[in-house]
Amino acid sequence: MKHILFILLAAAGIATSLPSCEKWEFLEEHPKKVDATTFMSNAAEVQSVINSIYYQLRRQVGFGRYLSVLSESLADYCYGRGNYATSYATGLTSGGVSFTNDTWAVLYRAIRFSNEILSQIGDAKLSQLEYDHLSGEARFLRAFSYSYLARYYGAVPFFDEHNMHDFNKPRTPERDIWEFVAREAADAAGLLPESVAQAGRPARYAALMLETEALLYLERWSEAAAAVGEVIDSDRYGLVEVSKADDYEKIYGTTANATREEIFYFKYNQDDGNNFMSMYLCRPNPVRDGGNVGIYTDYEKNLFVKGWDKADLRYQYNLWIQTGNGTLNSLTKTGMICLKFRDYNSTGAANDFPVYRYADALLYYAEAICRRDGKPDETAMEALNQVHRRAYGLKPTRPQGSDFRLADYATQDKFMELLLQERGYETAFEGKRYCDLKRCGKLAEYAVRAGRVAAESEVGPAAYWWPVPADEFNYNTSLDPTKDQNPGY
Incomplete structure (x- = not known):
């Protein structure tokens, strides 16, 4: 691990146990002097x-x-x-x-x-x-x-x-x-x-x-x-x-740690995972049964993506055509989602942020x-x-x-x-x-x-x-x- x-x-x-929405009244008080x-x-x-x-x-x-x-x-x-x-x-x-x-x-x-x-x-x-x-x-x-x-x-x-x-x-x-x-x-x-x-x-x-x-x-x-x-x-x-x-996966996967490429990353693991991976996923996908599709792209309408050489391994690794999700399909019939950060475990998301x-x-x-x-x-x-x-x-x-x-x-x-x-x-x-x-x-x-x-x-x-x-x-x-x-x- x-x-x-x-x-x-x-x-x-x-004190660090705050709810997901920050409480501003907490910020009024200067933190107790250590x-x-x-x-x-x-x-x-x-x-x-x-x-x-x-x-x-x-x-x-x-x-x-x-x-x-x-x-x-x-x-x-x-x-x-x-x-x-x-x-x-x-x-x-x-x-x-x-x-x-x-x-x-x-x-x-x-x-x-x-x-x-x-x-x-x-x-x-x-x-x-x-x-x-x-x-x-x-x-x-x-x-x-x-x-x-x-x-x-x-x-x-x-x-x-x-x-x-x-x-x-x-x-x-x-x-x-x-x-x-x-x-x-x-x-x-x-x-x-x-x-x-x-x-x-x-x-x-x-x-x-x-x-x-x-x-x-x-x-x-x-x-x-x-x-x-x-x-x-x-x-x-x-x-x-x-x-x-x-x-x-050797760069972005859950087992990639302290590689020769890494200069400074924020570290996550299964017990204390990130939340960014789920924002790029939606059902169905080849990684896990879940996702919130906060961010997506389009292989026809987006000209940056459309012009990306399909032989580029980054294109092949990062992007996946998504045609089976009703929410995304209501926005576009030519949608793609990001698979750059993949954790195939059912819970947590242990990908580090580069x-x-x-x-x-x-x-x-x-x-x-x-x-x-x-x-x-x-x-x-x-x-x-x-x-x-x-x-x-x-x-x-x-x-x-x-x-x-x-x-x-x-x-x-x-x-x-x-x-x-x-x-x-x-x-x-x-x-x-x-x-x-x-x-x-x-x-x-x-x-x-x-x-x-x-x-x-x-x-x-x-x-x-x-x-x-x-x-x-x-x-x-x-x-x-x-x-x-x-x-x-």
Whole structure:
């Protein structure tokens, strides 16, 4: 059985048993201050408090479902149903808004716990190495949480260990949040170990991946190339090789753990499973008798999917034609569902959520080089081709006659179009596509290309951001619900 981060919450003195819909009155009260002399006196106790952050982020309202699935409804390659039926014109459904309220709460709870740890860790009896690793882990998780607030909500209130008791904070500009994430991730990379004994915790290279993402958002291309280049040059990671579609189980299946491709994943097991798998399934399917069909696609109407090479093993593994479900058939007669995350057991869903894979590193590297130089070079093309070769069962590092040629994609625009296509195929249903398209200024254009809308003008302001929760305006007197709400809400 896969090792998982077991949560020793009692040691942290933190209440964590909340119903699926977050109770905002719980957020009014600052969490009880952890007594460093009682609860954080040594490395084991500090680690037990850090574990509570993973618990928050792994929950259904975090990466267990909402953060991994909800944005997929605005990816160009699929559609949402029910609470996930987000519209390019009007944004989230009322159910979707309630989900994002909970997501805001859980991300800030992770930040708050990180701040508590960092404000008191200096009082614990730790060696210098223990202090570095534990404070680096807390700083990584705090920066990571801010990165998701920035990508979905834009400007947000900022709290660290120095101002965490002042709840009335205005929205800090999105760019400033990303600047903080870049600095904090770089600092965390200098503190974290080169490798970890327990899969699911961040090593130095997870922090470098987070730094890379922040630098891409900030358009600091040279620094982004250097950060992700360090991940690649470490030789600690590589692409898992496949020869047939089902070999992708070695990357996404329930027994895949600490593979050479894994840089940072959220870990799940049968006893404490994820909720995202069921959102992609519906009866009947070849995995299990169940599913909620929150997200689906269409092999005729969706032009991204229709144009996907059927010989691509990712297409064969990820997608399954669904003609026997009445709910889906009422929406489309040419529907497909996602089978990327497969757990054939009747209960639980033990698939891990892949935050950073080596494939992400290669494609970020290719993008950063192209943006830095204003055009791609052979290094950028080779990084992209490694991902592409693997998709056809070929050895990733061995050049092939079928490789993309630099001469055919010599300009920045042509190469970025190729890269966004390849990244879309590679990371489909991993909660990354919407953010990629938005960051690159391509959300509306690619919605048209995929046939999701007829014209870019149909993509309204609400498609770009999630709303600031109404309760935030109730409790934070520095925010004005008229001036500080995101457009379209």
